[in-house]
Structure formats: structure tokens, C-alpha cells
Amino acid sequence: MRNTRQQDDVRVTRRAEDELPPPAFRRHPLTCNWVLGSFAYNLVRIHKTLRVTPAMAANVTKRRWEMSDIVDVLEAYEAKAAN
DSSP states (O other): OOOOHHHHHHHHHHHHHHHSOOGGGOOOTTHHHHHHHHHIIIIISOOTTTSSOHHHHTTSOSSOOOHHHHHHHHHHHHHHHHO
């Protein structure tokens, strides 16, 4: 009896999933870039029409952050995760 193409695709996919490390050890290579970009967009960058950062418009923060503030937050998070 011959396998269908769909069955072969499922087998290959499952085999590839079995070879991956556990999710705790997997990280998407662009995760850090995405996080920094999100922080910068929401906390540092002034929106043209709002004339404030999106976080200030949403009342998340009362001041415009600087990149050094974001670096401090990320370093504190890494230090906490290391302990």
C-alpha cells in the first residue's frame, strides 16, 4: 500500500519537530530585535499625529523614555533571570 503525499508531509513535519530542542532552549533569532523595536516605538519615538509617544498617549508612562532607560530595564531583567 502506497502512502499519500499528505501522509509523507506529516511524517517529515513530526520528525523535524522531534529533532528540535525543548521550547525553553529555542529562541527566534529576531526576538531581541523585535523587543527593542517595540520598546523604542512605544516608549521613545514621538508619534507624528499624537505628538507624544504611544505609551504616553495610553497613559502607560508620563515621560518619554531614552534608549538608556530601555537598556537598564533589559539588563535588570537578564540579571533577575540569571539568578
